[in-house]
Amino acid sequence: MIITNNKVVSINYMLKDELGNLLQGNDGFTPEEYLHGADNILPGLERALEGLKQDQVIDVVIYPEEAYGPKEVSLVIEVSNEDLEDPAAVGEGEYIQLFDGTEAIVVEKNDDHIIVDANHPLAGQTLYYTVKISGIRDATEEEIINGEPSRPTANSCGPEGCC
Numbered sequence: 001m002i003i004t005n006n007k008v009v010s011i012n013y014m015l016k017d018e019l020g021n022l023l024q025g026n027d028g029f030t031p032e033e034y035l036h037g038a039d040n041i042l043p044g045l046e047r048a049l050e051g052l053k054q055d056q057v058i059d060v061v062i063y064p065e066e067a068y069g070p071k072e073v074s075l076v077i078e079v080s081n082e083d084l085e086d087p088a089a090v091g092e093g094e095y096i097q098l099f100d101g102t103e104a105i106v107v108e109k110n111d112d113h114i115i116v117d118a119n120h121p122l123a124g125q126t127l128y129y130t131v132k133i134s135g136i137r138d139a140t141e142e143e144i145i146n147g148e149p150s151r152p153t154a155n156s157c158g159p160e161g162c163c
Contacts, residue, residue, distance in 0.1 A: 009034055016130075057132045058131050060129040068122045072119055098116070
């Protein structure tokens, strides 16, 4: 079976930045499932996996345009301390919720304002994936309608009485 639209694909992956630092991954853990063709994963990654078979391993470089986009200067915002509920409780490197519900990271804190960045943390970065195809199966009709793989039920963790 090969990866095409409406297949549920299980992957193990490692995501690194351009310096080789591990950003995230599930290598050695339970594979992550996605529904191919349903925009469940980054466009560049989905395109690279098209046509692959189980147990294949691929290295993929994804440029910002096909990942989280370029870093947008308009999403780096100055917020007055007067607009914050408790300015003393806000620290650099923390995520806060802006007035419109957007989450942003505090990149700088001054006496009268903070500067936040509402870009995705990986915006503007080239991403380096190593992906192993751990499994491929036909999606159910329900999965196709929902646009994502079904999640296991809470009662399916193991022998009776274990949970």
